[in-house]
Amino acid sequence: MTVSAPSETPLPEGFRVRLTARHHRHGVLESSLRPAVARMSPSVRALLEGDSVRVGEDVGTGVVRRLMELDMAVPWPDRLPAAPALEDLTVVVPVRDRPAGLDRLLRALAPRARDDRAAPGPPVLVVDDASADPRSIDRVVRAHGARLLRLPANRGPAGARTAGIATVSTPYVALVDSDVTLGPADLRRLLAELADPLVAAVAPRVRAHSTPAAHPVVRYDQRWGALDLGTVPGLVGPGRRVSYVPTACWVARTEVLRGGFDETLRVGEDVDLAWRLVDRGWWVRYVPEVVVRHASRPGLRAWCRQHAGYGESSGPLARRHGPLLAPARYTVGGLVVAACLVAPAGWSTAIPPGVFAVTALRLRGRLAPLGLPPRSVLRLAAAGLRANLEQSSALVARYWFWPLVLAAPSSRRARRLLVRGVAVDLALRLRHPADLPLLALRVVENAAFAWGTVRGLARGGSMRALLPVLIGSRAGPRGSSGRRRPARQKYLSR
Known part of the structure; x- marks a missing residue:
């Protein structure tokens, strides 16, 4: 049984964090990791010391914790007081x-x-x-x-x-x-x-x-x-x-x-x-x-056995943690992006650029009062698109691999979904053409993981390990604020 966190956890005086988010004029912070945008109040902006904030008489724990919670700041290692020995x-x-x-x-x-x-x-x-x-x-x-x-x-x-x-x-x-x-x-x-x-x-x-x-x-x-x-x-x-x-x-x-x-x-x-x-x-x-x-692991067999073990844990973990272990979390826009993996050829190439354009236009309207430059809006839209492509291709190539392989001989749609999912999964990891032969092992890794997942489900795991959830629906995890949500504006004040 794990111990609950204490209700009062003030940071020690002198605790300093450095900003990892882009800092724009008017105190606007932009992070393409979640993606999210935060606006600091004038009183908080006055507390900035370059790209850092320090806990002291003028700034309490709340502001610093909020910055870290949004993944917009991290502790400054050389400026942490009272570090354990x-x-x-x-x-x-x-x-x-x-x-x-x-x-x-x-x-x-x-x-x-x-x-x-x-x-x-x-x-x-x-x-x-x-x-x-x-x-x-x-x-x-x-x-x-x-x-x-x-x-x-x-x-x-x-x-x-x-x-x-x-x-x-x-x-x-x-x-x-x-x-x-x-x-x-x-x-x-x-x-x-x-x-x-x-x-x-x-x-x-x-x-x-x-x-x-x-x-x-x-x-x-x-x-x-x-x-x-x-x-x-x-x-x-x-x-x-x-x-x-x-x-x-x-x-x-x-x-x-x-x-x-x-x-x-x-x-x-x-x-x-x-x-x-x-x-x-x-x-x-x-x-x-x-x-x-x-x-x-020194050889292919031991390496595959290791990744199969990783997959085998999915079912038992899903039984314990329910939809938190969902292999993908979608907004409505994310579902549209996922559709490109199974849509006919003409539509599949048009969907991602179309979703990107619509998302960028929506973000531009929502974030216009903050004065963000156009390149920031494009970065946020691109981050959301890439995240949805990553989770959709991994869902197909990693979690649904063997069911799709079994269905492929009799289903054109299953073949199309499997081929596109694997292709997108590889393309998102490719950095240099010379990596392509080595990257072929990604398919082997995914197949081993998927086989382990099947074994874990056969031994009493939950099918939720294979099922995506819709963010905001009753099936979705409450309060999950992952990177696949659209960019959200937050306000930081003292």
Whole structure:
């Protein structure tokens, strides 16, 4: 059971955030990530110090929190007061038969002599989740002076983390998988985010190890890895740009996570816990400026099995979280965009430009009083169009892949939908023609994920894992304010 967030969470004096939204004249902020537009009152504009705002006598927590909630500002890492110390952190590493990866991680966590800030590293607890060769794990743990907790039976990632957290006495804990590599400086930077008392957990960007002449699936992960959530920082939650963060690396408040993982979930436990934390009023932050590395599966079969596992979690998660796990969230305009994947050839090419033009005209009329330049209106319209194309193509190519494959021999419409969905899904990720052969693995990844989804549904998952929802309808999640909504104007005042 996760702990609810405290009702009073004032930010410490001196807490500073920097604006990530475009700042126009008359105090108008534009963010194409959601997309959204906010107008600051004159009293709030007077508090700006360049592109930052600082909590102090003249500005309270409310304005700063609102900016962060809208993903228009993020904490300024060098200006965060009262950041927790590394000595207040325990690193918990669940492991099962990965002695080489564990050794690499523990070496990286050791303080470096050339660092003038070097101090004893944080205590490390390795949780051996019933390894087949426990002696190899024991040798690595003893070589690096870490503590070892051996579980008599395999409990899975959630169970191993729960067992480790139960023994932690420090106020903060880092959950780090044994195939991840990071250093003390990374932990120190992530800890700084917990200066905000409302933040329960923070996660870095997780990228695959860069290795030359690697297997194609490793090179694919280096470019489009499933754990790599991009370069844009912000809050995490259903309907947001970053809807979840993998527990490959989390830094969090110990008491908040204690007993929080659902051990019945072998995959997807990170999504489940993050969303329950958000539901209880906590914030979870994604900080991509901190980059940690993880090891990819070495072969195609293991790689496909991993992605099938990701898909298998969809059904159980949908049973727990209902429409929040919907694979797509549509406005009426978004449904029109989605129709281009199944419409006849002439209409399919005309629909996206037509929706873009109509959206731009509507936004121009709604946002005219703010004095936004035409290029801002075009950016917002383009962001909405791209988001709808992304979710529609992923819905077809990733979630509905196998049903459409089965229907394709007897249905021209199913064939058309499948081919167009896959083509758009690939085109939106293509950056250079040389990437095309490697990007073909995207089809394999989607097929593996879709097969896992089918298995998860067959084992009692909810069909909501396959069903899109209409935003604003009764079926849609209440209060979800994801990036796929049209641009909305908000007013910020003291």
